Amino acid sequence: MPEGANPAADYELGLRLLNARxxxxxxxxxxxxxxxxxxxxxxxxxxxxxxxxxxxxxHSGTGSWVTADPEVITEVLADPRWRMSGPDGSPAAEQPLPFYGYGTPGAEADEHLRLRAHWEPLVDPEALAAHRKTVERECLARLDRVTGGDLMADYAWPVATAATGALLGVPAAALPRYAECCAGAAVLPDTLLAAQPLALVRRTEEAVAGLDELFGGAPGAPDGTETADRAVRVLLSTAAAPATAHLVGNAVHALLAEPGWWQALCRDPDLAPAAVAETLRYDPPVQVEIRVAAAPVAPAGTDLAAGSHLVMITAAVGRDGARHPEPDDFRLDRQAEPEPLAFAGGLHHLPVAPLARAQAEVALRILAEARPNLRPSGAPVYRRRAPVVRGPVELPVLGLGET
Structure with missing residues (x-):
């Protein structure tokens, strides 16, 4: 039995998770x-x-209120009465037995303002312009030695973790451990809503603890000793690295599904920002935002009590025909359409969005320049019970290892 294991606690948690599923x-x-x-x-x-x-x-039978309405979502995201968790950090009573239901530490808007001095230098325009050169080097280095045919395992994830790790100052010797922890923590946002298998919950817990240790956290240290700088680096690792990998995977899958668009990108790699923007509308890596009412509210004229739990399907807004013509078609030539609500609030809106977009744009441009013969070789594989984070676990392709 692993050191520190608690069979009674595991049994109780496992039963709760099983009942929720x-x-x-x-x-x-x-x-x-x-x-x-x-x-x-x-x-x-x-x-x-x-x-x-x-x-x-x-009102869903799960206990949550649910919306896909762009006006409601925009209103809620701008209203300080809606928070990531209860005012005391506790989960809303209606949540369907979440494990990490207390929210993401540091994710409230006021916390971001307090932490701005720690994350802004990493993602301001000048820093990102310099970082793009690092991402380019990581992409080219990965393509030089790739031999497999899974875009996610052989390109998207290695590039995302190496580039994010470089920005956050992870030593080269620690990058393999860092990449492992980032991948292990990718399920963290989904645990807010969907009960996961116990073994996956424990692996996620270990991955987050591993990231904290990599950035200088002492195992078992009191919460008050955690510095804001380390907290920002852990949060970017659990959010920006997975968002980059999934954004690249979703973009390549959509581009290859319509070969004309992949060919268009290969002819003009400067279309990479357009491909990323269209992916954020069509199939974003973050599908859902969740909030808890800190006071009585009435979105869309519906009276909700304090503590009510609202799930906002932000990804649905990008497929709303009232906002986007031909919403189910992936196109690189969209003009003057509303911004998608991907990366709509909290952590996703502030440091994560510019970093993930910049890294994905470079990764797509380099891939189009270096692998114009890329083509699908099978259907993508997706993880189950992943309502918040969307991206292929596997994306089989041909031409990735070709020179």
Whole structure:
């Protein structure tokens, strides 16, 4: 038995997680589209359409209120009465047994203002302009030695973790451990909503602890000893590195699905920013934002008590035909359309969004320049019970290892 293991605690937590999964499965079978989203689907967008058709906001059998309405989402994200967790850091009572339901430390808007001095120098325009050169070197170095045919394992994830690690000052000798921890912590946002298997929960916990140690945290040290600088680096590692990898994977999958668009990018690699922007509309790496009401509120005229839990399907807004013509078509030539609500709030809106976009743009441009013969060789594989984070676990391709 591992040192520090607590069989009684594991049994209790495992039972709660199992009950939550069973509850969500039953509710999904009864026709609740949000419960089906929690269970997982290779293509969740038809479920998002069902959620939109239920009106601006509806009460799911899971206990959460759910919306895919752009006006409601925009209103909530701008309202300080909606927080990432309860005012005391506790989860909302209606949440369906989340493990990490207390929210992400440092994710409130006021916390970001307090931490601005620690994250802003990493992602200001001048820093990102210099960082793009680092990302380019990492992309080219990876392509020089790639031999496999999985875009995620052989390119997207190695580039994302190496580039993010370089920005955060991870020593070269520690990069393999850093990459392992980033991948292990990628499921963290999903644990806010969808109960995961116990073993995965414990691996996620270990990955976050590993990142904290890499950035100088002492195991078992009191919370008050954690510096703001280290907290920012851990948060960027658990958010920006996975967002970059998934953004690259989702973009390449969409581009290869319509070979004309991949060829267009290869002819003009400067279209990489357009490809990233369209991916953020069409299939973003962050699909959901969640908030808890700190006071009574009435979005869309619906009275909600303090403590109410609201799930905002931000990815659905990009497929809203009232905002985007031909919303289910991936196109690089969209003009003058509303900004998508991907990376819409909190941590995603501030340091993560510019970093993930910059890294993904460089990764796509280099890939198009170096591998114009890239083509799909099989269907992508997606992880189940991943309502917040979306990206292929595997994306089989041909031409990645060719020179």
């Amino acid at each position: 069973a509850m969500q499965r039953v509710l999904g079978s009864l026709g609740d589209p949000y419960a089906m989203v929690l269970r997982g689907a290779d293509d969740p967008y038809p479920l998002y359409t069902e959620i939109r058709e239920r009106g601006p906001i509806y």
